[in-house]
Amino acid sequence: MDQHLARFFLGANAPGGFTSLYDGFTDPGTDHLFILKGGPGCGKSTFMKKVGAAARERGHFTELIHCSGDPDSLDGVYIPALHRAYVDGTSPHVIEPRFAGSEASYVNFGAFYDLELLDREREGIESLTRAYKSRYQRAFRLLSAAASVSGGAALSEETLLTAARRARGLIRREIRGKGSGRSVKRFLSAYTCLGPIALWETVSELADKVYLLDNDLGLATLAVEAAASEAESRGYGVIRCQSPLFPAKTEHVLIPELSLAVLTQTQSIPYPYKPTRHLRLDAIPPREELTALRPTLRRTSRLRDALVNEATLALAEAKSLHDDLEALYIPAVDFGGIDKLTQRHIESL
Numbered sequence: 001m002d003q004h005l006a007r008f009f010l011g012a013n014a015p016g017g018f019t020s021l022y023d024g025f026t027d028p029g030t031d032h033l034f035i036l037k038g039g040p041g042c043g044k045s046t047f048m049k050k051v052g053a054a055a056r057e058r059g060h061f062t063e064l065i066h067c068s069g070d071p072d073s074l075d076g077v078y079i080p081a082l083h084r085a086y087v088d089g090t091s092p093h094v095i096e097p098r099f100a101g102s103e104a105s106y107v108n109f110g111a112f113y114d115l116e117l118l119d120r121e122r123e124g125i126e127s128l129t130r131a132y133k134s135r136y137q138r139a140f141r142l143l144s145a146a147a148s149v150s151g152g153a154a155l156s157e158e159t160l161l162t163a164a165r166r167a168r169g170l171i172r173r174e175i176r177g178k179g180s181g182r183s184v185k186r187f188l189s190a191y192t193c194l195g196p197i198a199l200w201e202t203v204s205e206l207a208d209k210v211y212l213l214d215n216d217l218g219l220a221t222l223a224v225e226a227a228a229s230e231a232e233s234r235g236y237g238v239i240r241c242q243s244p245l246f247p248a249k250t251e252h253v254l255i256p257e258l259s260l261a262v263l264t265q266t267q268s269i270p271y272p273y274k275p276t277r278h279l280r281l282d283a284i285p286p287r288e289e290l291t292a293l294r295p296t297l298r299r300t301s302r303l304r305d306a307l308v309n310e311a312t313l314a315l316a317e318a319k320s321l322h323d324d325l326e327a328l329y330i331p332a333v334d335f336g337g338i339d340k341l342t343q344r345h346i347e348s349l
Helices: 044-057 115-120 122-148 157-172 201-206 221-233 287-332 335-347
Strands: 005-009 011-014 017-020 032-037 062-066 074-079 084-088 104-108 184-186 189-192 195-198 209-214 239-242 250-255 260-265 277-279
Touching: 005 201, 011 122, 011 189, 017 122, 032 044, 044 062, 044 074, 044 084, 044 335, 115 122, 115 287, 122 287, 157 209, 157 221, 157 277, 189 287, 195 287, 201 250, 201 260, 221 250, 221 260
Parallel strands: 005 062, 032 084, 032 104, 184 239, 209 260, 209 277
Antiparallel strands: 011 017, 062 074, 074 084, 189 195, 239 250, 250 260
């Protein structure tokens, strides 16, 4: 475990298309955001990896933002102690400064392109760009279908109330006193070219106490929201981790000031570590209620998993096509110039 590192996503491949949380990445009142502009293959991700590594070598806690299309690539770096952040500001998460030069400024990676060479590759660039974007559109449609069959089980009112009461009572006992912090939204999990993944190591970095809630029946939502609201009402900075399948819903809550995490897990993305307390909410419904629901739940689960698998294949195809696109750009990039730019930013940390 890296003691100076947390990893999140700020974008999600979601049912409604690409869903962005980039507007809330930094605090515009205190932080300076460097917005990286440039096309594929120009070294933006490598630049951010090097800056992030240098910040950690200097002892600074660093937040890395991974690309939901390609988790091995970075879309952002945030160094809170230095009030400095870097972000890829190109499509699909286009970012522009509100006040250019004061709270944000551009870093132009397009300046390192050989434009004459790229002009000769115009036909291939346009064809591959259209092709990989079409695969994303297919993935979005499949995820929309997956969401439509994943609305939760038709449980009785008594079961819902029992689950909410049990979870909220236990969690609220952990949220005491007063805090001071800024609440933000992130994605801890994402649908990617590698399938559904969660960056669980981040939880180990930010929380010693972990409450884990089963959520295959959709019973954890009220408890997670209650934990977030209680902490925010007491002034604590809360990291609300939204659901990539239902971005309006908070899926996990991290409260670093209390070293507390309230997590949900499903069979498709299980939590791999031992929690402080495991609330098996899926065991709350009476046996006869579960027996009646089980055939529908099994069919729904199989259908959802099949749709997610097809979406994963579409995202993998998009990644492969984007790699081919980068291969056209790379010969036209002045990487020596980018190395010098990278070193200047590292020296300024």
